[in-house]
Amino acid sequence: MTDAAPPPVMEFRSVGMCYSGRPRVVALDTCDLRIGRGEYVTMVGPSGSGKSTFLNIAGLLDTPTSGRYLLDGIDTGTVTRRQRAALRGTRIGFVFQAFHLLAHRTALENVELAMVYQGVPRRERRVRAEEALHRVGLGHRGDFLPTRLSGGERQRVAIARAVVTRPSLLLCDEPTGNLDSGTTTSVLGLLSELHDAGMTLVVVTHDARVAAQGRRTLTMLDGSLRDLSPMGTAR
Template sequence: MTTPHPDRAAVISLEDLGLTYPGPPSVTALHPCRLRVEKGEFVTIVGPSGSGKSSLLNVLGLLDNPTRGVYRLNGVDTSTVNDSRRAALRGREIGFVFQAFHLLPHRTAQENVELAMVYQRTPRRVRRTKAADVLDRVGLAHRAHALPTQLSGGERQRVAIARALVAEPALLLCDEPTGNLDSDTAASILDLLGRLHGEGMTVLVITHDRHVAERGQRMLTIRDGVLTEAARAGAGAAW
């Protein structure tokens, strides 16, 4: 059993973390960086295409291993766990929200949410109750039995958010969550993320859109693999 680090306040703690893809020639996707995200924060990371956003997302989501430094997730040093425990840690501590929704088209909204609990061996009755509760939490109880093809883009993203929340993760990790939505629908999804943050959820959004990033409590930028704290001035600046 992995022993949590004593610092339990930080959901994410990166210490001189970097990622270099082997060559030849080798490519540095992430230069050594430090990042601390406290429990209950709403942090956004913004950067243009090719800036290192995907590499950072994959490391934070425990999909790729960094090549240097330390990543602690909710107090656990992720470099000390094997692949099976890493997968279990990812499933327990991180709820993913993607741009493309990734819903199964022939399953209802409720069934899509329930599927997130199948591999945790949650009893069927408990799955049904928890899925219904979390769909209500995102304002979609009335569409629980609709198929994704019967839902709007915003409703599909709400289902995806419900699926991410149902395991009660420590972190909601969002990759371009408004990228496939019109501006009004995008605003409603950002309002939902803001409300979840207000309820105590730790939210991290990775985006190319600085206007989306401005909705966070705290904003960072990434460019050429360099992660830095962002100034709030010039929110409308283009990349």
């Protein structure tokens, strides 16, 4: 007998998000989506199309008003608030356009903070944070404050912070939006390296160059999700 195939990292089953009022607002139309382990998916769409709503649901920051969201096979709509927070902290990594680093903490300390709420012992936090910084090419910048780092270096610290918890899913919201062309190339190379090492990535972007890095590209328009790839399952 062979082992059963692992569940998708994330799966939307008829997921939708509506806001009541007059008029009623459909932020995310009912959609189905499966993203398997190790996929590199990009998402494009104009401002106001629903990309942020999608990310907030995928990142367990918002709860959909309809449908089911399964993360690593876990139905996130059936867990407690504390369990949702634990899933978000252990299984999801976030990378943002604005970095969101603490200015008064060193690069190493910023990365360590991601593990504090997991209860990781201090000594292990330090070792794992150092390893994560080395992984993104910043092992020599651990004691630098963010104000002493370039934009590209700060984004690399943010990526190290996102992956140090060893998440199942890495969500990136315009990760190169504040970077110049040369630095964008460097960060895209790092994301490709993470994907090659087995990381599952979902990258939301306005940049066609960034979108082209994905193995699948989703399009969001007026709250409706479309997957134009040959094997796409979003609708």
